[in-house]
Amino acid sequence: MDGRLWARELTLAYDERVVARDLSVRIADGSFTVIVGPNACGKSTLLKTLARVLKPRAGTVHLDGEPISSYASRHVARQIGMLPQSPVVPNGIVVEDLVSRGRFAHQRLLRQWSVADETVVVEAMRMTEVLDLADRFVEELSGGQRQRVWLAMVLAQETGILLLDEPTTFLDLAHQFEVLDLCADLHEQGRTIVAVLHDLNQACRYATELVVMRDGALVAQGPPAQVITPALVEQVFGMPCRVMDDPETGTPMVVPASRSRRREPLLGQFIDRTT
C-alpha cells in the first residue's frame, strides 16, 4: 500500500470485547477523510489506533513505510496530531499554558520556548480565535471555547496529519461550521485531515474522501458523491432516506424519510396479521 498512513488487517479490542476484525484502511495523502458510521461501530477506536494511542490486538499501522510502533513517541507526535473526544481538563491551567504544551514534541530540556515555539503557538491561537482567551482558565470556558482551545493545542503540534474525533460535538451550528471551515483551510494548506463526524451532510460537504464503517468493518470508501446512496445509508444506519444534491454545494445531501413513511412497512405487517 502507498501513502503515509495506512492500516492492515487490524483487530481492535478493549479487553475481551472485540470492536473490529480484519480492518484495513488507507488514508490518502492530502485528503480530507471523514469517517462516518453508527455509534459504537469502531470509528474512534480506529482513529486512536491510527494515532498509536491504542495498540491493535493484531495487524499493523504503517506510517511513512514503517510500522508506527517502530518509531519513538516524539517522532510520531511530530507527524500525527489528534484531538481526542473528551480530553481531561486539569484545574488551574490558563489557555496559553495549555496550547503551549502542544509544543512538547518539538522542545528539549533547555530549549523549551524558542522563537519558533512562540510563533507557532500564537498562530495556532489566532487561527482558532482564542487569542483573547489567552489568560483565562480553561475550566471556566464554555464547551465551544474549550473545543477551540484543544484544537489550538493540536495545531501547535505542527503535524502534517491531523486526526479529529468528533471535533464538532459541544458546538452550536455556527461554531460547528467554523471548526469545519478551519479544517478545510488546514486541508488546503496541504495537511491530511481525518475526522470522525456524525452529521452525514457535513461529512459530504467537507470530505474529499468518505470512510463508511459499520460493526467494525469498512463498508465503503471514496468521494462522497460516489459513496453516498440511499441503499448505503439504509444498510449502514438502518434509516430509509432520500439523497439529493445539496442546493448550496452540490454535494450529496441525506434527507431521512418521514416518520410515517418509516413506519409504513411495520404498520402494514400489523394490519395484515389482524385481518
Place this chain on the structure above:
Amino acid sequence: MTGVVRSERPASARRLVVRRGPVALRLRVRTLVVGVVLTVAAIAIAMVSLASGDFPVPLGDVLRALAGQGDAGTEFIVVTLRLPRVLVALLVGAALAASGAVFQSLTRNPLGSPDFIGLTTGASTGALLVILILDERGLPVAVGAMVGCVATSVAVYLLAFQRGTNAFRLILMGIGVSALLESANSFLLVRARLSDALAAQVWLIGSVGGRSFTDVALVGIPLAVVLPVLLVLARQLSMLNLGDETAALNGVPVERSRVALALSAVVLAATATAAAGPVAFVALAAPHLATRLTRAPGPGILPAAAMGAVLMVAGDWLAQRVLPTRDVPVGVVTAALGGAYLTWLLAREWRRGRALG
C-alpha cells in the same frame, strides 16, 4: 542575558523568557519569586534554629562557626550538635515534599501522597522489624525503613497496575495495604518489651533529634541525585497531568515516564523516612501550600521542596520549644498542623461541591 518580562499580562500570567545560545526557557515569574522567597525563608529559619537552644548563640557567631572561624565551644554547639539536626530537617522536608508533589501529580489526586498510599507505613514496618526483632538501633533501622518502603511500593504498584493504569485504584490499594501494615506494626509493638516499644514509638512519630552527619548524607545524597532527575522529568509530569491519552499523543512515553517518576519519588520518600521516621503530613501539605502560593497549574517540584523544608525546619524549631524541659518529636507538630490543614482542605473542597479526585 536577554530577559523579557511581558508586563501587560495579569500578574499570574507574567513570564520571564530567557533566550541565549542553545537555551530558550520560559519561566513563570510568580513561581520563580515564590521559590526564591521560600528558600530564603527556610535558610533564615534554619539560622534561627542554629542560634537558639539551651545555649543561645548570637547569629553572627553562628555564621562565623559555620565558616569555621568561631571559637571551639561555639563551633561544637553549632556545627556538631545543632547543624546535623537542622540539615536533616531541611533535607527531609524537601525530599518528602518533592515526593508528595510527584505522587499527587501522577495520581491527579491531593490524597495521592506517600503518607496515604502505604509507603511510609511500609517504611515503619521495616524499621520496627529491625528495632524489635533484630534489636538494632541507628543505621540498620534506616536500612530497614528503606527496604520496607521500597518493598511496599513495589507491592502496591504490582497490585494496582495489573491491567492498565488507574490512579484511583492505586490510592485505594495503598490505603488497603497501609491498613494491613498498620495492624502488623501494632502487633509488633504490643509483643515488644516496654523500653523497646518506647524507642520504636519515638521513631514512629518521626524525629530529627540527635541526628549525625551520617543521617545528613543518608537523605542528602539521594536528594542531590534524584532532584535533578525529577527536574528533567518535570515536563513529562506536566504533560501526564493532561491525561495519559493527551500525553501519549504529544509524544510522552507514558508508562516509562510514569515508572521513572514514581521510582524517583519512592527513593525520596524512602530515604527521608529512613532518616527521620514517618514524619506526618509534610508530603501531603507542602505541595498544596506551594501551589496555593505559585497559583501554577501543578505543584512545581522545586517550590514544593522549598515549602517542605520550611515546614519541617519551622516545625522542628517549634517542637523543641513546646515543652520547656523536653524535646518533642517534630512529627507531633507536623501532624497537628497537617491534620488541621487536611480537615480545612476537605471542608473547603466539599463546600465547592466536588469530592477530592
